Amino acid sequence: MIPTVYRVSERSVEYPGTFTLKLEAENPEPDKLPMRFAPGQFNMLYAFGVGESAISFSGLGSDDGNLIHTIRAQGNVTRALERLKAGESLGVRGPFGIGWPLHATVGREVLIIAGGLGLAPLRPVIYAGLLGHLAAIRVRLFYGARRPSELLYREELAQWGQQLNLEISVDHGDGTWPGHIGVITDPLQAAQIDGANSVAFLCGPEIMMRFCIQVLLRKGVPASSIYLSMERNMKCAIGLCGHCQWGPNFICKDGPVFCYEDIRPWLQIRSL
Amino acid sequence: MDYRLQASDLECLIQAIRNKGYLLYGPTLIDGAITYGEIHSVSNLPQGWTDDQQAGQYRVMRRGDKAYFGYAVGPHSWKKYLQLPRRPVWKVAKQNQAIEIIEVQETVPKQAFLGVRSCELHAIAIQDRILSQGDYRNESYRQRRAQLFTVALNCTSAADTCFCTSMNTGPEVTLPSDLTMTEMIEGREHFFVISGGSEAGTKIMEKLPLRPISEGERKLAKERVERLAEEMRRGPRHFDSSDLKELLYRNLDSSNWEKVADRCLSCANCTMACPTCFCSTVEDTTDLSGEHAERWERWDSCFTADLSHISGGSVRADTRSRYRQWMTHKLASWHDQFDSSGCVGCGRCITWCPVGIDLTEEVRTIRALDQKQVRNQEKP
């Protein structure tokens, strides 16, 4: 399975080391449909000669064929992707994996809980909520980050604050920061949540998700209504290379989004 | 329908297969081990040789007879001819800002395997389910497999490290094969009982100087295989594998993993020798001009730090977690993933472990610890 060549049409820096690429197909074949994806799925982005990295979709699943990916430069591949300028080419394989169960939001309150870069794979869900594509009662976003300068999509966050219930928590901040300082579990703990009628989507560092899940369970959100996106090393993205195994699961094809109820025992096992 | 092929006519079989355009591979003595290599004639087979295998030990020895297949499995499995240890995947050319990615189209040879043991047929069937029967396929594997011709062999003797009876994968060949044989040496009589299992197999048989087989000979051949199975079931490496998944899932935090980790070198030999281990990785490189890049796929192992590497480090940072991953994947989670065990009882991981870690012994130890725990819990 070989990648399709895309070109960087726009590049923006979220904060130093973290950037968003907008990609368009280099030679769109007239009879070929643009890539369609489900929120929570991912692509393998190939940097020439360096390798591939699994990157979630962060954009709108619109029909113009453009892809939006937010990337943190932390390895050889993502650092090479960071060096790409507008007009330069890269390879794209995808979409892969199982995304967020949007059908589970019908008639429920949706709690989107994102930590750090974990907001990126959840942005398509937020878009779906804002566009009224979710038959949810209400969409609430809890977003935790290290400090105000390390927030993703800052302009959009300001807009979202008007359109949905938004709680941002930073671990460190000064007096000028208008939101919560502490940890993401604080606003979650303080929130009035109708547990039985809520569905939660979590993405962020594994520790953050574990602590948030404890709060959600205390608030009566059933384990079967909690979904989280897991991370492991992905090479082939199609269940053949064995890298992303986690107990009986292949993160690439059985996930990355899992229902907490199904994976609960595996989360307890360390270094699995 | 069973026939009799004189041992002296084995060459006819080899040439009949080769004449059909197959690249024939079979056992041959290389570097002091009976391993798989290309077979041009019967003289390439390790006739009159056998092997002695123990945990962490392997050596070849002379037999007292002229058997062609009087040994068990060697260091390599057939895997190396189906899931290539290293293969090119794609090439990329870069010009100015544009790149072009071209899939490497492989010319896949027609291959035939001579002397495939029952455990190995099971191993191939297991790899089929992973690499060629899912939603996505390894095309190189699929094409090689689609053209494969197999001559299977019932085992009438086993190495001490063999435990196919525990895994229900032998010694009798039960899976389909183009041809299936049993080698018989009865006093001065040396022959093969041979039967066809496919149209391709029948066509090859038509080329052979076959004789009808007597009911007595047929029965005798069957008895030889059954007798071996019985011996193995009484042997020290036989165990009950029916509840391995539950046993290992309940013992992911067993103290035994630490003990294995004290001995395990994380060398990955077991995964390389294993006929079902399928993990692979890719290598991306560029040439000096910076205008051409390639991607190669190669075997990988769950014993490397790199396999589970994510930003921030390796998820399985120590040998304990890597050995646990290997063994529980093979014997437990494989059932959830591919509806069978990933172990066929060939014993290679035992023989080729440089420190002699024995999977069957580890299973027994974990079971003993598990039972002790259950007993402790039952005490009031």
Add this chain to the structure above:
Amino acid sequence: MKTIADLLHEHPFFRGLAESDLQFLASCGENCVYHKGDYLARENSQANHFFLIRSGRVAVETFVPHRGPLCLLTLRGGDIFGWSWLFPPYISAFDARALEDVRSLRLGGECLRNKCEQEPKLGFELMKRFARIATERLQSARIQLLDIYGPDHQGHTA
């Protein structure tokens, strides 16, 4: 006009307490407003009060030389501040500064201690409530210490 007991009743900290208990505690309480920039408590000063925040944001801070005030935590309506009044020498460990206009109900520390001694059953109930919140704050502080969004834990597939 709401009585102090009414205000106590409205605050989540006292949720579920018997009316008689609230009446009993009300005499310790007073309603007070802090303007933006006012301090509710100062580090190393007498901790005379237990604060129930009704509305507005409060920063729990310490002063770092060469850097200025460092905010460790923000509190808001529904939260409480201060347990230094519980134990001798009754000295505040941190600053608490109003980030905006804050409506608060504060209960005198000594008064509250005396009431708890008089009514040990109520005292134990309040102590459980303090302990739960203190535990939550401790857990939060520990998570904060982990720096979970830092380079070692970064790394979601995104």
